[in-house]
Amino acid sequence: MENIRCAFDAPTYLIISEEVTALIYYSHFIAIFAALSISLLVFFHNPKLLVSRLFLVFASVLSTWIFLDVILWSTNDPGIVMFSWSMQVLLEPMLYAIAFYLFYAFLYGDIPSFWTNVFVTIILLPLIILLPTNLNVDTVYLSFCETDEGPLALYYTYFLNICFILLTIYSGLKGIKLFDSQKKKAATYFVVGLIIFMLSFTVANIISSLTDNWDISQYGLFGMPIFAALIAYSIVQFSMFRIQMAGAQFLVVTLLALVTSLLFVKSELQRPVTIITIVFTAIVGFFLMRSVKKEFTQKLELENLTERLKKANERLRELDQMKSEFVSIASHQLRSPLTSIRGYASMLLEGTYGRLSEKATQAITRISESSQYMAASVEDYLNVSRIEAGNMKYELIDFNLKDEASHVSDDKRQEAIKKALLLSFKSDMDTHGIVNADIGKTRQILHNLINNALKYTPRGTVTVFAHDDKKKKLMHVDIIDSGIGMKPDELEDIFGKFERAHNANETNVTITGRGLFVARKMARAMGGDVTAHSDGVGHGSTFRLTLPLQM
Amino acid sequence: MSKKNSKILFIVILALTFLSIVATSYRYLVIRDYEVYDDTEEELLEEVDELE
Numbered sequence: 001m002e003n004i005r006c007a008f009d010a011p012t013y014l015i016i017s018e019e020v021t022a023l024i025y026y027s028h029f030i031a032i033f034a035a036l037s038i039s040l041l042v043f044f045h046n047p048k049l050l051v052s053r054l055f056l057v058f059a060s061v062l063s064t065w066i067f068l069d070v071i072l073w074s075t076n077d078p079g080i081v082m083f084s085w086s087m088q089v090l091l092e093p094m095l096y097a098i099a100f101y102l103f104y105a106f107l108y109g110d111i112p113s114f115w116t117n118v119f120v121t122i123i124l125l126p127l128i129i130l131l132p133t134n135l136n137v138d139t140v141y142l143s144f145c146e147t148d149e150g151p152l153a154l155y156y157t158y159f160l161n162i163c164f165i166l167l168t169i170y171s172g173l174k175g176i177k178l179f180d181s182q183k184k185k186a187a188t189y190f191v192v193g194l195i196i197f198m199l200s201f202t203v204a205n206i207i208s209s210l211t212d213n214w215d216i217s218q219y220g221l222f223g224m225p226i227f228a229a230l231i232a233y234s235i236v237q238f239s240m241f242r243i244q245m246a247g248a249q250f251l252v253v254t255l256l257a258l259v260t261s262l263l264f265v266k267s268e269l270q271r272p273v274t275i276i277t278i279v280f281t282a283i284v285g286f287f288l289m290r291s292v293k294k295e296f297t298q299k300l301e302l303e304n305l306t307e308r309l310k311k312a313n314e315r316l317r318e319l320d321q322m323k324s325e326f327v328s329i330a331s332h333q334l335r336s337p338l339t340s341i342r343g344y345a346s347m348l349l350e351g352t353y354g355r356l357s358e359k360a361t362q363a364i365t366r367i368s369e370s371s372q373y374m375a376a377s378v379e380d381y382l383n384v385s386r387i388e389a390g391n392m393k394y395e396l397i398d399f400n401l402k403d404e405a406s407h408v409s410d411d412k413r414q415e416a417i418k419k420a421l422l423l424s425f426k427s428d429m430d431t432h433g434i435v436n437a438d439i440g441k442t443r444q445i446l447h448n449l450i451n452n453a454l455k456y457t458p459r460g461t462v463t464v465f466a467h468d469d470k471k472k473k474l475m476h477v478d479i480i481d482s483g484i485g486m487k488p489d490e491l492e493d494i495f496g497k498f499e500r501a502h503n504a505n506e507t508n509v510t511i512t513g514r515g516l517f518v519a520r521k522m523a524r525a526m527g528g529d530v531t532a533h534s535d536g537v538g539h540g541s542t543f544r545l546t547l548p549l550q551m
Numbered sequence: 552m553s554k555k556n557s558k559i560l561f562i563v564i565l566a567l568t569f570l571s572i573v574a575t576s577y578r579y580l581v582i583r584d585y586e587v588y589d590d591t592e593e594e595l596l597e598e599v600d601e602l603e
Contacts, residue, residue, distance in 0.1 A: 004587050007591045007594075078585060078587055079579045079580050079583045079585065080579075080580070082578075082579040082585045083575060083576055083579040083580050086575045086579070087572070087575070090568070090571070090572070094568075111554075111557060113553065114553035114554075114556050114557050114560075117557045117560050117561070118560065121560050121563070121564050124564060125567070128564070128567045128568050128571045129567070129571065131571045131572075131574070131575055132571065132574040132575040132577075132578050132579075138585075138586065139585070139586040139587065139588050140585060140586070140587050140588070141588050141590045142587060142588065142589045142590060142591055143590045143591045143593070143594040144594075
């Protein structure tokens with residue numbers, strides 16, 4: 001039996017034969033090159049990813065199947081035909097099984113459940129066990145070196161293919177609701193790739209099997225590079241891989257494969273093969289050029305924008321520094337005359353320069369109040385410039401915050417009474433309320449917050465409520481007012497440098513919006529915070545000073 | 552646990568596949584146990600018929 005050979009010449013190196021048309025080499029080797037190069041590219045991009053590994057396994061099995069096909073076209077040895085044919089029968093359903101696992105891993109990042117694996121094992125077992133028997137392939141016919149396919153190869157493999165296709169569709173449909181739009185898009189590429197694979201691979205094989213014309217099956221392999229490219233695209237797209245780079249590398253490999261395959265082309269096939277080569281290269285080249293051009297334009301725009309942004313940022317910094325310096329100088333120069341005005345007004349009111357008429361007393365009182373307000377504003381401006389310049393100094397000591405909050409409330413009570421508001425102090429403490437902070441700055445924060453509450457409350461109450469959170473080791477002082485309130489989206493804006501509540505004009509207040517900015521900056525510098533809460537316009541506000549509690 | 556069992560299952564199926572491939576190659580490539588049918592003459596006659 002060893003000397004019996006089919007009715008044509010033996011190939012050299014197992015695959016190179018005069019009997020085989022160039023188109024077979026062309027279709028097969030492109031598919032092998034494309035599948036292996038793309039899968040290796042994806043694998044080396046992220047070797048730890050399950051889907052990358054499975055894609056490499058898939059491409060390797062697919063390449064083996066294709067290579068066996070070239071052997072079958074070339075060999076005249078019946079033994080090699082029987083073996084290669086059997087291996088193809090085994091590898092085809094295996095490919096569908098791996099495609100299912102690949103799809104599953106791609107969607108869920110894991111392998112299917114144990115019972116699915118048991119099912120896959122059970123349906124694969126007959127194929128594996130019966131592979132070396134006559135149920136698979138039988139007698140070799142010497143005229144074309146073909147075999148008779150048994151029920152295993154003819155029917156069971158198609159049953160397996162259908163099972164794996166259904167499993168793939170089921171696993172895709174099961175999870176479709178869970179995916180976001182990006183994953184759905186990537187999954188669509190994957191499914192389209194899989195459909196092209198099934199159409200090109202299986203349909204061509206089925207038609208060949210039915211018509212007994214195996215020349216048709218080789219055309220199916222032209223779908224392989226598209227399939228491999230689509231699957232690779234969906235994998236890399238989801239992993240945020242730079243597809244342009246993958247495209248450039250793929251183009252180089254494809255061109256290499258195309259040029260190599262042209263070596264096998266003979267005169268009668270030269271024209272269609274060359275046309276296919278040009279069309280394929282043109283399509284890949286067009287998409288590659290388009291994406292590279294797009295990327296290049298985006299890069300240029302980005303560089304341009306970065307440069308402009310850098311310049312604008314530098315200019316802004318300069319302006320901010322100039323403004324801080326100006327505010328600092330102006331504030332210092334304002335402070336001295338203000339001190340004089342306040343001093344002389346105070347002396348006039350005390351009667352140092354003689355008794356004043358009632359009208360004069362009223363006028364001097366106004367001067368005194370306005371200069372006090374102005375002095376407070378100047379102090380705030382100075383604080384802002386100190387904070388921005390990083391010159392604010394804090395002297396941290398242990399003191400009782402509850403007592404300080406109570407004292408500041410007492411100080412502010414007269415002001416509240418003048419506005420016909422009820423300012424009260426409450427406390428609910430489990431601890432002594434000792435905090436480690438700068439006592440002067442803390443008092444200033446409380447003043448600012450209570451001032452704010454009094455100014456934004458036309459009528460009703462302002463409550464200062466001291467309480468602690470032993471678990472979190474925090475001490476809170478809430479300033480709760482029944483004032484104009486705020487919209488939820490304003491709650492963070494009001495801590496800006498010159499921000500005030502959008503409906504501030506309703507209360508006719510004369511503040512510039514530095515108080516909260518300064519209060520929050522100071523509190524944060526001492527390890528605490530100032531936060532705001534409001535149930536909406538007309539529902540009052542709560543400002544909270546939080547400082548770390550000393551246990 | 553089920554992952555471990557799945558792993559065992561994969562190893563079993565891989566081992567069986569390997570054994571099956573070894574058995575197939577032994578049968579067809581080593582001991583060359585297969586039927587051969589020489590249909591070259593029939594094919595030639597068919598071609599001649601088609602030409603006629």
